[in-house]
Amino acid sequence: MFDFLTEYDILGAFWVTVQLTVYSAIGSLLWGTILAGMRVSPVPIMRAFGGAYVNIVRSIPLTLVIISMSLGLNQTLGAALGGDVLTTINFRLAVLGFVLYTSTFVCESLRSGINTVPVGQAEAARALGLNFGQVLRMIVLPQAFRSVIGPLTSVLIALTKNTTVASTIGVAEASLLMSEMIENESDVIGLVFMTFAMGFVILTLPIGLLLGRVAKKATVKR
Amino acid sequence: MSTEASGSGGASTGTTPPMIKAASVDKYFGDLHVLKDINLEVPRGQVVVVLGPSGSGKSTLCRAINRLEPINSGTIEVDGEPLPAEGKALAALRADVGMVFQQFNLFSHKSIVENVTLGPVKVRKASQSEARETAMELLERVGIADQADKYPAQLSGGQQQRAAIARALAMKPKVMLFDEPTSALDPEMVQEVLDTMTSLADEGMTMVVVTHEMGFARRAAHRVIFMADGEVVEDSTPTDFFTAPKSDRAKDFLGKILTH
Numbered sequence: 001m002f003d004f005l006t007e008y009d010i011l012g013a014f015w016v017t018v019q020l021t022v023y024s025a026i027g028s029l030l031w032g033t034i035l036a037g038m039r040v041s042p043v044p045i046m047r048a049f050g051g052a053y054v055n056i057v058r059s060i061p062l063t064l065v066i067i068s069m070s071l072g073l074n075q076t077l078g079a080a081l082g083g084d085v086l087t088t089i090n091f092r093l094a095v096l097g098f099v100l101y102t103s104t105f106v107c108e109s110l111r112s113g114i115n116t117v118p119v120g121q122a123e124a125a126r127a128l129g130l131n132f133g134q135v136l137r138m139i140v141l142p143q144a145f146r147s148v149i150g151p152l153t154s155v156l157i158a159l160t161k162n163t164t165v166a167s168t169i170g171v172a173e174a175s176l177l178m179s180e181m182i183e184n185e186s187d188v189i190g191l192v193f194m195t196f197a198m199g200f201v202i203l204t205l206p207i208g209l210l211l212g213r214v215a216k217k218a219t220v221k222r
Numbered sequence: 223m224s225t226e227a228s229g230s231g232g233a234s235t236g237t238t239p240p241m242i243k244a245a246s247v248d249k250y251f252g253d254l255h256v257l258k259d260i261n262l263e264v265p266r267g268q269v270v271v272v273l274g275p276s277g278s279g280k281s282t283l284c285r286a287i288n289r290l291e292p293i294n295s296g297t298i299e300v301d302g303e304p305l306p307a308e309g310k311a312l313a314a315l316r317a318d319v320g321m322v323f324q325q326f327n328l329f330s331h332k333s334i335v336e337n338v339t340l341g342p343v344k345v346r347k348a349s350q351s352e353a354r355e356t357a358m359e360l361l362e363r364v365g366i367a368d369q370a371d372k373y374p375a376q377l378s379g380g381q382q383q384r385a386a387i388a389r390a391l392a393m394k395p396k397v398m399l400f401d402e403p404t405s406a407l408d409p410e411m412v413q414e415v416l417d418t419m420t421s422l423a424d425e426g427m428t429m430v431v432v433t434h435e436m437g438f439a440r441r442a443a444h445r446v447i448f449m450a451d452g453e454v455v456e457d458s459t460p461t462d463f464f465t466a467p468k469s470d471r472a473k474d475f476l477g478k479i480l481t482h
Contacts, residue, residue, distance in 0.1 A: 127390075
């Protein structure tokens with residue numbers, strides 16, 4: 001019943017999905033943290049930029065963001081992000097798009113985490129002579145991160161599934177293969193769906209379980 | 223350095239400047255005038271206790287001295303240097319001013335000894351080992367060396383507050399500010415914190431202590447400032463203040479707290 005599977009490189013396609021997810025997750029966490037820093041910074045222009053960025057980018061559908069990476073950034077502006085073959089270029093463009101988009105959700109999760117850190121923590125740090133960056137880096141963000149592991153997990157799981165949008169610019173991840181298989185194996189269409197659904201569950205479940213455990217361990221006791 | 227040039231008014235001539243000098247300080251929270259024309263000089267080595275009913279502005283005054291509360295007008299100088307605006311210079315000044323809070327504010331995600339070494343390592347650029355050594359000495363001194371590797375939430379309030387004092391002392395501050403250090407403590411833990419503060423006072427530390435502990439004011443203070451409605455109403459020695467208060471506000475205040 002499942003012999004059709006052997007004709008396709010399903011593992012290879014999911015491996016691309018994993019790579020998209022991992023690179024995008026790292027980028028989003030970094031850029032999202034910087035954005036959150038901007039949104040709470042004492043410098044008005046940074047706060048304005050952070051606020052505008054988050055509110056605009058998270059309002060644009062992801063498909064649009066990804067397509068604009070390909071059509072706008074690559075084909076119109078000629079950015080290749082250091083890639084030479086089309087598959088590499090598209091992969092990098094997709095990662096960039098996911099980072100730009102997902103970071104807004106990382107930023108907002110973190111910002112709500114920052115609000116859970118009592119003001120006194122930052123005051124005590126400032127009273128010791130730490131500057132704004134140090135206070136944020138050493139005192140506020142470590143505590144904020146621990147309190148938002150739950151929401152961040154949801155963001156990362158959403159990101160994993162969102163990587164399917166990369167198929168719109170031809171990145172050969174799982175969902176692109178699925179479309180192909182749906183056309184070629186229309187007699188077992190249900191099985192094709194199930195296979196890919198299971199694949200995503202297998203990818204995302206451990207993220208939830210692992211981070212759930214981390215969250216339990218890392219809780220800041222007050 | 224520019225100790226003289228920056229001094230407003232010509233009161234302090236030559237010699238060393240006062241440790242803290244506030245001149246015509248005004249502060250508003252919206253429409254509320256919380257500090258009204260405060261003028262105050264604290265010479266080095268002096269222990270000043272600030273008393274007053276809640277809402278009198280005493281905490282605000284304490285927090286204004288290291289600019290945790292910016293003031294609206296007037297000048298505050300610490301060791302002859304006017305308080306800088308936000309930035310590097312302000313951070314450097316704060317490093318020299320120890321602060322102890324009502325809610326302790328120990329860093330919840332760091333162990334006690336990490337709380338004490340953070341400032342020296344990151345601000346004073348001390349080495350980790352040398353900072354740890356000093357930290358353990360200080361923790362020994364405040365009597366909680368055996369708790370060094372625990373987290374703040376695992377300690378009692380009194381122990382946390384003593385750790386907070388050690389954290390402030392680790393910066394080798396010129397002056398210590400205490401903002402109601404015992405108000406959040408269970409009654410049986412107040413004494414251990416006051417004892418730590420008293421020994422600090424005996425060693426000649428310049429201290430500004432906002433408190434409701436009259437016993438401490440009598441025993442350890444050189445000077446009592448009584449504030450009401452944002453103004454300094456009385457400025458005298460503890461003996462004079464407690465035995466012969468001049469103003470009605472102070473008489474009323476003492477009458478209320480000493481009768482129960």
